[in-house]
Amino acid sequence: MSDRRIAWLLGLAGLVPFALTLGLSGWGPITWQATAVKAFLAYSAVILSFLGGTHWGAALQRAEPGQRGRLMIAMLPSLIAWPALLLPALWGLVILGLGFVFMWAYDLGRHGWPRWYWLLRSVLTVGVVLAHLALLTHLLR
Structure with missing residues (x-):
């Protein structure tokens, strides 16, 4: 399997925890909902930090x-x-969501990533930001 295909599979799999915690926060047992929101935020923070790590590694390689x-x-x-x-x-949701948008915008201006990476980053960022907006909407109800 090509590196590109693996990156796409892993990237899309990375959306699953967002979807699961989003679902549990709205439709899970009432006793799980607050924990699901915390889990969503924690996972979001980890993934946002991971995006910074990609630039750390890329900068050290060049x-x-x-x-x-x-x-x-x-x-x-x-x-x-x-x-x-x-x-x-x-x-927290607003700040994390904006952090993903900021990193996506920053990535658009970077050279050195494979061409297919832009589409992957865009698809994943849209998925992540929509999940943040959905949870935000749910919490505001």
């Missing part, structure tokens, strides 16, 4: 000028995600 800035940007997702977990769920 001996080009300007990588210092990329290393600094690579730290932002973790610095956004961690405090978002300490806030009320509504604010």
Whole structure:
């Protein structure tokens, strides 16, 4: 199996915890719903931090000028995600969702990723942001 295919399969599989915790937060047993929201937020923070890690690794692999800035940007997702977990769920969802949008926008301007990666990142970002919006809408009801 090609690296591209594996990346797509793993990326799409990464949406499953978002879908499961979203479903449990709205339609699971009442005693599970608060835990499902916390699990959604925690998973979101982990995945957002992972996106920063991709840039950390890419910057270390490339001996080009300007990588210092990329290393600094690579730290932002973790610095956004961690405090978002300490806030009320509504604010955490908004901040994490915006973090995904920010990293997607930053990725669009980066060179060096395979061409197919842009489509993968876009599909995954849309899925993640829609999940955040759905949970936000649910919590606001």
